[in-house]
Amino acid sequence: MAKTIKIAIDGMGGDDGATMVVHGLSIAKSETPNLEFILFGRDAILVPLIAEYKNLSSGVTIIHTDDYVAAEDKPSQAVRRGRKSSMGLAIAAVKDGSADVAVSAGNTGALMSMAKIMLRTMPAIDRPALTSRMPTLTGECVLLDLGANVDCNAENLVQFAVMGAAFSRTVVGVDRPKVGILNVGVEELKGSSAVKEASQCLRETHPNMEFNGFAEGNDIGTGKFDVIVTDGFSGNIALKTIEGTAKFVGALMKNAFESSISSKLGYLLAKGGINDLKAHIDPNNHNGAVFLGLNGLVVKSHGGATPVGFASAVNVAFNMAKNDLSKLISDDLKNYDEAAPVQVLAAGD
């Protein structure tokens, strides 16, 4: 029988709070029966919601807390006062081993700060990285760091590559991910010293990833790379630029289809295909950002996720825990500690 994975859930996070979360748990459980949930939040709200879903009648433990982190709370407030919140208790459950992984749709800054302080960084990792999957023409591309670290050196980027490749293997299911470093051109001479040194270090062959050199911004969506690594400044700008451009094109498409009666009719006829397109780029289908590199697994769901989107984040959590992502990362990092990086980095750092 497959191993049961225990997932700590922040029951009060997200724009629609507990209603969305519990509905999402039911969807996740119908797809993956060997899940157990430890659900943190207000009894009075959660108990009746759970009662609505037959498949949640077992395998769900509710742990009551009155406190929760609000969307407008500052990370520093959450760290000071949020330990007893539904979010804080979910992270604590990972720390004390009562859960394999935690999922929250709450305040991103608060979740990142609390996870970092409560779980701390893995011994072999200097800086954890916010990681997510982007849709491509052929599948999904793992992109990191998305904003946790504004400045990164070569060593950070190498560690991100190792973490991103392990994430791609366990969550996206790519056996030997094609990895690239985001840069302003693909030639070896281009870019900052950090990207050049990291590239040199990753060129050493490795059984668990295929390093394909530099990637450019227009490579994110093509499927040419399974993992693209960058510093948190560029990664955040790339992520938000993608979101903005998709919205921009969507708004123009809406205008296009409303521009005449014949366009409106055309839209109705083409609706099936257009809905497939929308589903393909719908963030709910790629939901579940992960803060990689901590002593414990934490998944961030979009605050505005639908129940299906939240279930997608739970599925990310399940895959990471089932495959013991943290151990994979530690093991893979040893390949780099013992190889070239020390010499290469010493030259420029």
Added chain:
Amino acid sequence: MAKTIKIAIDGMGGDDGATMVVHGLSIAKSETPNLEFILFGRDAILVPLIAEYKNLSSGVTIIHTDDYVAAEDKPSQAVRRGRKSSMGLAIAAVKDGSADVAVSAGNTGALMSMAKIMLRTMPAIDRPALTSRMPTLTGECVLLDLGANVDCNAENLVQFAVMGAAFSRTVVGVDRPKVGILNVGVEELKGSSAVKEASQCLRETHPNMEFNGFAEGNDIGTGKFDVIVTDGFSGNIALKTIEGTAKFVGALMKNAFESSISSKLGYLLAKGGINDLKAHIDPNNHNGAVFLGLNGLVVKSHGGATPVGFASAVNVAFNMAKNDLSKLISDDLKNYDEAAPVQVLAAGD
């Protein structure tokens, strides 16, 4: 009578070379009669092409040269050997004052390197910036630097803001451009020390721009900002991410419209609106990247531009020269030299 603007043209640049260029000149001249062209390239090719367009029978001087910079030439080769090329002579015409501005659809790296070395940076500018216009929902956003400078300090960013605002006024026609600095969040505490210091410096009010603080990647297409300033690393990534995402959505749209007979029929009915959408985001309609901050104006057309696209780049050149962009930039910079920046920058640099 309006002042005649003299434009030096690299007749041999671009994927379709002289044919596209000369056709573009004819379109530009039909829109703006008071243009004079000095056209550099091979007589034997250019003379018969010019003869095809009635409105080019006057106002065009052809200066013969056998040499041209090839698409695959390295910038360093172009700098060493390219002075007598059609590209090099066009830049030289700006330098010696025989032309007000130069336009080339040739090799970008070669054009940037030759322009920088031959024209040199303006006295008040530390680093020139590659600048272009992106379509937004309401008009165009000027984005710089797009890749000339991988690392930038606060002073560079302030200078880019001044140059970008002057470009927006003269080329896009915005009276008092809304300027932002690209960052990973809009809060004052976010980002690198360079963006924070630049923001503080630009907060001083200024008659020729309205500084609106930090912009995020998803702000580029909304029309909220007329100018967005960033370092060349992030700018290049944002630019290519926009191109990549637009292509990605375009490819998905194509699939959507080909997914069934009813979708194909729908496409035919909606075609008018969809063509408007395509025109809105067509790079040809926003063509003409500019290397701002040099002692002379140089415009880079896309290598794959259509004749209409090349005419759009010529129009950018015309507007910059007519409004004496270089003088506007010098004048505006004085507002910052005399104000807060010196103290602010001294604290962190």
